[in-house]
Amino acid sequence: MIQYKRGLVIGRFQPFHNGHLELVHEILNECEELVLAIGSAQFNYLLKDPFTAGERIEMIHASLSSQRIDPSRVFLIPLANFENNACWFEYLKSMVPQFDILYSGNEYVRYLVAKKIIVKVHTFKNKPKFNGENIRKLIVNDGKWDDLVPIPVKEIIKNIGGTERIRMLAKSDTYPQKW
Amino acid sequence: MIQYKRGLVIGRFQPFHNGHLELVHEILNECEELVLAIGSAQFNYLLKDPFTAGERIEMIHASLSSQRIDPSRVFLIPLANFENNACWFEYLKSMVPQFDILYSGNEYVRYLVAKKIIVKVHTFKNKPKFNGENIRKLIVNDGKWDDLVPIPVKEIIKNIGGTERIRMLAKSDTYPQKW
Amino acid sequence: MIQYKRGLVIGRFQPFHNGHLELVHEILNECEELVLAIGSAQFNYLLKDPFTAGERIEMIHASLSSQRIDPSRVFLIPLANFENNACWFEYLKSMVPQFDILYSGNEYVRYLVAKKIIVKVHTFKNKPKFNGENIRKLIVNDGKWDDLVPIPVKEIIKNIGGTERIRMLAKSDTYPQKW
Amino acid sequence: MIQYKRGLVIGRFQPFHNGHLELVHEILNECEELVLAIGSAQFNYLLKDPFTAGERIEMIHASLSSQRIDPSRVFLIPLANFENNACWFEYLKSMVPQFDILYSGNEYVRYLVAKKIIVKVHTFKNKPKFNGENIRKLIVNDGKWDDLVPIPVKEIIKNIGGTERIRMLAKSDTYPQKW
Amino acid sequence: MIQYKRGLVIGRFQPFHNGHLELVHEILNECEELVLAIGSAQFNYLLKDPFTAGERIEMIHASLSSQRIDPSRVFLIPLANFENNACWFEYLKSMVPQFDILYSGNEYVRYLVAKKIIVKVHTFKNKPKFNGENIRKLIVNDGKWDDLVPIPVKEIIKNIGGTERIRMLAKSDTYPQKW
Amino acid sequence: MIQYKRGLVIGRFQPFHNGHLELVHEILNECEELVLAIGSAQFNYLLKDPFTAGERIEMIHASLSSQRIDPSRVFLIPLANFENNACWFEYLKSMVPQFDILYSGNEYVRYLVAKKIIVKVHTFKNKPKFNGENIRKLIVNDGKWDDLVPIPVKEIIKNIGGTERIRMLAKSDTYPQKW
Secondary structure, eight states: OOOEEEEEEEEOOTTOOHHHHHHHHHHHHHEEEEEEEEOSTTOOSSSSSOSOHHHHHHHHHHHHHHTTOOGGGEEEEEOOOOSOGGGHHHHHHHHSOOOSEEEESOHHHHHHHTTTSEEEEOOOTTTTTSSHHHHHHHHHTTOOOTTSSOHHHHHHHHHTTHHHHHHHHHHOOSSOOOO | OOOEEEEEEEEOOTTOOHHHHHHHHHHHHHEEEEEEEEOSTTOOSSSSSOSOHHHHHHHHHHHHHHTTOOGGGEEEEEOOOOSOGGGHHHHHHHHSOOOSEEEESOHHHHHHHTTTSEEEEOOOTTTTTSSHHHHHHHHHTTOOOTTSSOHHHHHHHHHTTHHHHHHHHHHOOSSOOOO | OOOEEEEEEEEOOTTOOHHHHHHHHHHHHHEEEEEEEEOSTTOOSSSSSOSOHHHHHHHHHHHHHHTTOOGGGEEEEEOOOOSOGGGHHHHHHHHSOOOSEEEESOHHHHHHHTTTSEEEEOOOTTTTTSSHHHHHHHHHTTOOOTTSSOHHHHHHHHHTTHHHHHHHHHHOOSSOOOO | OOOEEEEEEEEOOTTOOHHHHHHHHHHHHHEEEEEEEEOSTTOOSSSSOOSOHHHHHHHHHHHHHHTTOOGGGEEEEEOOOOSOGGGHHHHHHHHSOOOSEEEESOHHHHHHHTTTSEEEEOOOTTTTTSSHHHHHHHHHTTOOOTTSSOHHHHHHHHHTTHHHHHHHHHHOOSSOOOO | OOOEEEEEEEEOOTTOOHHHHHHHHHHHHHEEEEEEEEOSTTOOSSSSSOSOHHHHHHHHHHHHHHTTOOGGGEEEEEOOOOSOGGGHHHHHHHHSOOOSEEEESOHHHHHHHTTTSEEEEOOOTTTTTSSHHHHHHHHHTTOOOTTSSOHHHHHHHHHTTHHHHHHHHHHOOSSOOOO | OOOEEEEEEEEOOTTOOHHHHHHHHHHHHHEEEEEEEEOSTTOOSSSSSOSOHHHHHHHHHHHHHHTTOOGGGEEEEEOOOOSOGGGHHHHHHHHSOOOSEEEESOHHHHHHHTTTSEEEEOOOTTTTTSSHHHHHHHHHTTOOOTTSSOHHHHHHHHHTTHHHHHHHHHHOOSSOOOO
């Protein structure tokens, strides 16, 4: 049942997975529109952030299309990081359309915005499975990962050589690579 | 007639006006999809850049909706400026989905990307009228501006106090204000 | 009569002059404590910003002492500029102690903080005389400037070679020098 | 016995504790005035840097007042970090009033400024107890921390929900949290 | 007659011209070695800074070679700008080999380094002719420019389309273009 | 046998060692000219990056001279880091003279530039011995390090107090020091 005009979710979406997709469905049951803010947009080609902002936008856009989600109801907005946490929320507000509720599974995010906006706790059903780090590790270790992401994500990752990229990043000692 | 998979246009959209809208229509006749890159995304509350990235996204989104433009065909992506012009095009590519052709009325932009991508010259039909600076000046001078922008842009500007904002910025001596 | 716990004033204080000093007295009649935020703290050795943050702090501290203003009632806080105007006020709040009222003669500043805090319009009595630009110009043109600033400011400027510095900056073509 | 005009101490003061307070007393026995430079001023809401620059200024100001330390003898100055260590000392000098001696318990700081200024080694008496990391850990682990800080620091931390903040940060996995 | 171990000159070298070349010869009469710091290294494709750091290095290297200047006596070092002027000299020192004397025709630069290093005033013989701005203007206005620069500079500018680039930049309204 | 006009190698050169020197010889057998890009140029006085860009330039310059390597064949160019990896290669190209082949022992670097330039894998013969980290560790642990670097590097490190610097950095707890 639609209760809010616009909800917002923040994620790095490295990559966008089925847990995210389910969350989109849930929010679109409660909100007319959804803003998906793509965090750490300035990073790419890192083990923790292998995909560019542009690649992540393509993956999400294609996933929503494949699910027949009305695209006019979703805003995809890349968001660079911001050093001063105390004013992070105002920064966020300046970069995205107005929103009424924030969904977050992250206590830190909820803490930063507390009392400034309605916040709804969100948790992924099977978090150990459906999270980006797990998927990236499965890719490195030649595990079964492709049923954890929407089909278009799987295809785009393959087309852009994403699995090779992540495996290369896992071997590199250039950066103190963090998962 | 659709000739390209994806076209890209860059603008500051301060504000999005009927010239932009017509351009969107033209490109969607030639391309399956369109990326609208919203430049100078980090600036706001300046005479040259009065609206935040978030406000500009709302204006454009609402304008496209009101024109029954299929939203699944358009990507709206804020883009911060980039100091090193020689690698500006690679920066652009990292922040947006892959594209095949760039439309630009700006010789400088065309020069920076020459030989790296197909470029098509675009010129607004009535440039002296349909350009952001002219519209911001009309707002300051109490001229007739609201028929130069799509109706939703007019409404959002009024709702957020945009005309008062621009007039205040024009009077302020805080910044060496440039049109 | 004390009406507020803490007031805040922002200035570049290039240099701190008698208009500023009078304002300090006025605010300390209305507020228990005063925060003086020293703007553009990162700039120095420029025609518009000739003095370092450290030098400005010394000038103001010495001026307040010479006036027997209780130093426990005043906070002197350097503040670097901030690009994203829409979240400038939250940035300000993160950098200074909590305050209840903002005094400003600048319509732009008042606009940015409107509805977020009590704001009181302040105007310097003789603004053409008591403003930093005028004082810097007088220094360049060998005019009478030293009765426009508190005695300790005059002395510090002389001790650090401030008049020579400003005259040199006025002649230099290194920067597109702005007054 | 007063031997120097002005001494300088740098710390992050996360939070200001009794060891810092004792150091202030010691320096004010040797110097007419003291500059307290508050390092990492741009950070906040991090496990290592939970408090904003503004909050830290309030804590220190209130602690000095409660100890009847003459506030006209102390400068509290926030200082953002600086990437190029080789010119860090010149950066420091541009941001604070002139000083004659630097007190530091940190060999790295002493090394960077060696031969450029008089340096005096300082060590906290009970360093394992009186240091910010220990206090933040005690807060997280529900230990006894409040007798390690001046009473006004304890009160401000409680008023701004500082203990909850630090506990939340300790649980969060958003940042690779460092103590 | 060699009097110093190493001299330093700073310029933007947009482009390197015969005045610069003559200066190199003069300094190499007085110093064993010369550091040429290439300022504003981060800028390019601007009317004031049309050439990249890499292009400028090539031009200077080729010019020195063509003059049979012993390359082991010259260091070519790109230098990005630095915001805090008060510590600019320490920044410079961290980026280049140790030097004993600075040659400068710029009073501002001389002022910033005064008392920190030996400084020798340098003036180009025919400054109205031999300066980058004049050369760039001649290029735009189809004047005779190529006898003002060493032959290899002329050739490199032609090979990389430098004259077209500068003319395009002069026409563009993208940036508030400054000469 | 000379096969290419210009080769490029990137390193941090903390410090320049005999492995690097051998690589220079090898490349100068295959290329007319060599660009040595000195990475992480903005860092210094860190355990991982103890020497300034200027110091590193001096070490390399002196080493090449002592080996009678024709200095007109080598470009030494400091290069600051760059956040957006996807456009790192274009950034590199803007900062150095044009080159035809990149030599790298680093898979990450090779991956980033793949298909954009010829790349040749390079591996140091005795990598566990000839690498900067090993040399810095030997310095800290009072091991035998000075036969791993060219004689001028050893001398410069001694002259600038480099061994004391590295030992001090190894003890410091100011930065989360990484080898």
